[in-house]
Amino acid sequence: MSNQSKIPVVVNGAMGRMGCEIVKAIAGADDMQLVGAVDRKLEAVGQDIGEIAGCGPLEIPVTTDLEATLVMAQSAGNAVMVDVTHPAKIYEQVRAAIAYGVRPVVGTTGLTSEQIIELAEFAEKASVGCLIIPNFAIGVILMQQAALKAAEYFDHVEIIELHHNRKADAPSGTAIKTAQMLQEVKPSFNPPQVDETETLQGSRGGTTEEGINIHSVRLPGLVAHQEVMFGAPGQVYTLRHDAMDRVCFMPGVLLSIRKVLPLKSLLYGLDKIL
Numbered sequence: 001m002s003n004q005s006k007i008p009v010v011v012n013g014a015m016g017r018m019g020c021e022i023v024k025a026i027a028g029a030d031d032m033q034l035v036g037a038v039d040r041k042l043e044a045v046g047q048d049i050g051e052i053a054g055c056g057p058l059e060i061p062v063t064t065d066l067e068a069t070l071v072m073a074q075s076a077g078n079a080v081m082v083d084v085t086h087p088a089k090i091y092e093q094v095r096a097a098i099a100y101g102v103r104p105v106v107g108t109t110g111l112t113s114e115q116i117i118e119l120a121e122f123a124e125k126a127s128v129g130c131l132i133i134p135n136f137a138i139g140v141i142l143m144q145q146a147a148l149k150a151a152e153y154f155d156h157v158e159i160i161e162l163h164h165n166r167k168a169d170a171p172s173g174t175a176i177k178t179a180q181m182l183q184e185v186k187p188s189f190n191p192p193q194v195d196e197t198e199t200l201q202g203s204r205g206g207t208t209e210e211g212i213n214i215h216s217v218r219l220p221g222l223v224a225h226q227e228v229m230f231g232a233p234g235q236v237y238t239l240r241h242d243a244m245d246r247v248c249f250m251p252g253v254l255l256s257i258r259k260v261l262p263l264k265s266l267l268y269g270l271d272k273i274l
């Protein structure tokens with residue numbers, strides 16, 4: 001495939017754990033061309049992102065200037081920005097990409113429901129496709145589908161998510177999305193059985209609007225894991241997904257880059273494009 005017909009992709013957060021994996025995945029995809037590598041590390045500016053990611057030189061220097069990179073990508077036409085940065089700046093970064101007509105694929109978690117609604121309105125007005133994907137792993141989508149089925153039969157459910165201790169946000173975007181999906185099957189879960197007292201504040205986890213408790217574990221050694229536990233008299237049904245390596249997210253990242261191109265609005269969740 002000639003370089004001109006490849007999908008131009010910018011990676012924002014290119015030097016991070018996910019960013020490096022994504023740079024390697026794009027370098028190995030015949031129909032994609034990495035055109036920009038943005039990160040906030042000043043000391044890395046000008047260094048070849050391919051060398052940093054460990055896939056050999058790609059002749060794409062790291063920059064901290066997202067806006068200039070978006071302008072350059074816009075001029076390439078049909079461009080995509082994959083964002084894997086930090087919750088603090090994600091809303092502004094996605095808005096900027098949409099404003100420049102560069103389609104965002106957002107792996108970064110931590111956007112609020114209100115921010116997602118606002119971004120959806122902005123993308124719709126601009127007629128620019130945008131994907132917000134809290135989890136790119138197919139196994140997680142299958143776990144969510146199984147949870148939706150179980151929710152038809154169980155009224156009691158709790159979510160336990162376990163991650164490495166460098167994770168900035170809690171609970172995970174995946175846990176929030178799972179709770180939101182469950183609520184579509186049943187408006188409320190976990191009818192109270194007794195008056196509960198927390199002698200240690202937070203022991204019962206955080207409770208979503210749907211009444212689903214989410215417990216967040218952070219430990220070195222973990223990557224990304226989630227359990228959805230359903231309970232009924234005499235039985236517990238547990239669904240579990242373990243991401244052992246970030247390579248598991250890459251097929252979903254590449255699929256999202258391809259699927260965002262023809263879209264004219266925002267979709268939330270990998271299940272929407274499978």
Ligand SMILES: NC(=O)C1=CN([C@@H]2O[C@H](COP(=O)(O)OP(=O)(O)OC[C@H]3O[C@@H](n4cnc5c(N)ncnc54)[C@H](OP(=O)(O)O)[C@@H]3O)[C@@H](O)[C@H]2O)C=CC1
Pocket residue numbers: 012013014015016017018019038039040041083084085086087089106107108109110133134135136137249
């Ligand atoms: N959707 C999915 O399937 C997955 C999503 N994630 C999400 O992706 C995000 C990144 O995770 P991970 O790679 O582990 O995190 P890392 O901290 O390893 O990587 C983030 C990178 O982005 C840089 N960065 C932070 N803020 C900015 C900014 N405003 N502009 C440019 N670069 C920035 C960081 O620099 P510095 O180190 O200096 O802070 C770092 O290099 C998280 O929100 C995480 O939840 C993670 C895995 C899977």
Ligand SMILES: O=C(O)C1=N[C@H](C(=O)O)C[C@H](O)C1
Pocket residue numbers: 109134135136163167168171172173174175223224225
């Ligand atoms: O920070 C991570 O690592 C991950 N974040 C995402 C989330 O918050 O759900 C996806 C995955 O769990 C890994």
